[in-house]
Amino acid sequence: MKYFLIICISLGLLLQTFSKSLIVLQFRAQQSFIAQVLCENRNKPEMHCNGKCYLKKELDRDASQDKNNNSNKERYEVMFVNALPERLTPPSAAPVAHIVFYTEPFLETPIHSIFHPPQFLS
Numbered sequence: 426m427k428y429f430l431i432i433c434i435s436l437g438l439l440l441q442t443f444s445k446s447l448i449v450l451q452f453r454a455q456q457s458f459i460a461q462v463l464c465e466n467r468n469k470p471e472m473h474c475n476g477k478c479y480l481k482k483e484l485d486r487d488a489s490q491d492k493n494n495n496s497n498k499e500r501y502e503v504m505f506v507n508a509l510p511e512r513l514t515p516p517s518a519a520p521v522a523h524i525v526f527y528t529e530p531f532l533e534t535p536i537h538s539i540f541h542p543p544q545f546l547s
Contacts, residue, residue: 444487452480 440447452459459476461467466474 444491445484448483448487449480452476452483 456476459479460474463479464474464476465478466472
């Protein structure tokens with residue numbers, strides 16, 4: 426059941442993502458039917474439309490659906506508000522300057538019986 430749900434959600438996301446490609450693929454598969462039956466310009470063969478008007482209409486419909494889906498999303502505005510009050514009194518102790526000395530770590534030389542370059546057998 427879990428895998429079925431994952432597959433359904435994945436297919437839904439893929440279909441939504443590649444909807445334009447699927448519309449063009451469907452058009453290419455059924456182009457002769459679309460040109461003869463669904464094309465608005467089928468009575469005007471001099472235009473050489475061959476169903477491209479139907480493809481344009483379908484792509485425009487898909488784009489308008491995407492636009493409507495994107496406009497319905499809620500938008501949130503995030504603002505930073507400094508809610509901590511500023512310090513009203515000066516600090517009680519004087520600042521202390523810390524001096525830090527960096528020392529190089531002791532580097533060990535590798536044990537040559539373990540660390541060696543690979544040897545090719547001939």
